[in-house]
Amino acid sequence: MKLTASLTLLLTLYAGAAGAVAICSETLDRTVPTARFSDNGNGTVTDLGSGLTWMRCQLGQKWSGTGCSGEPSRFYWQQALQEAERIREQPGHALHGFGGKQAWRLPDAKEILTIYESACIKPTLNEVLFPRAMAGEGKEVQDGYVYLWTSTAAAHNGQVLYLDITQGGLGYRKPFAYPQQVLLVASR
Numbered sequence: 001m002k003l004t005a006s007l008t009l010l011l012t013l014y015a016g017a018a019g020a021v022a023i024c025s026e027t028l029d030r031t032v033p034t035a036r037f038s039d040n041g042n043g044t045v046t047d048l049g050s051g052l053t054w055m056r057c058q059l060g061q062k063w064s065g066t067g068c069s070g071e072p073s074r075f076y077w078q079q080a081l082q083e084a085e086r087i088r089e090q091p092g093h094a095l096h097g098f099g100g101k102q103a104w105r106l107p108d109a110k111e112i113l114t115i116y117e118s119a120c121i122k123p124t125l126n127e128v129l130f131p132r133a134m135a136g137e138g139k140e141v142q143d144g145y146v147y148l149w150t151s152t153a154a155a156h157n158g159q160v161l162y163l164d165i166t167q168g169g170l171g172y173r174k175p176f177a178y179p180q181q182v183l184l185v186a187s188r
Contacts, residue, residue: 044099077175109152
């Protein structure tokens with residue numbers, strides 16, 4: 001009994017220290033297997049199926065060589081588009097040319113769904129590929145959820161699609177309603 005209680009306490013403390021871990025189904029196949037991606041060793045991964053290269057950290061976080069540190073920044077949609085443009089166009093920007101890529105941009109809805117791990121929640125991203133995806137959870141985020149902007153306009157009254165990486169799936173909202181997080185992509 002003492003061993004069980006001690007082990008439970010130890011695991012609880014370890015989980016709290018290590019941060020949130022995705023909750024994944026044991027019966028569903030993974031939709032975003034790590035083997036489908038090439039780790040470029042520079043804070044980016046390339047999807048071998050689509051050819052898309054993704055930043056492993058959200059804007060505001062920094063790649064440390066082994067993971068993402070810091071808190072992600074949040075942007076209104078137009079600000080997110082402008083920040084991606086600054087990264088592409090301004091050689092002095094810290095992320096200009098990041099990972100050997102120049103054309104960083106917001107992913108469209110179809111592209112962001114290629115990294116949506118439907119077998120998991122909190123986050124619905126592969127944590128090996130995208131560490132600390134839930135960083136900042138509950139801080140200035142609507143209802144404690146974490147959303148990633150896409151570049152895709154919805155068919156509803158000028159709204160924009162986002163990926164809910166807390167519970168999963170695409171949603172839409174007005175581009176100026178709430179600031180959200182950003183993960184950038186580059187084509188071949």
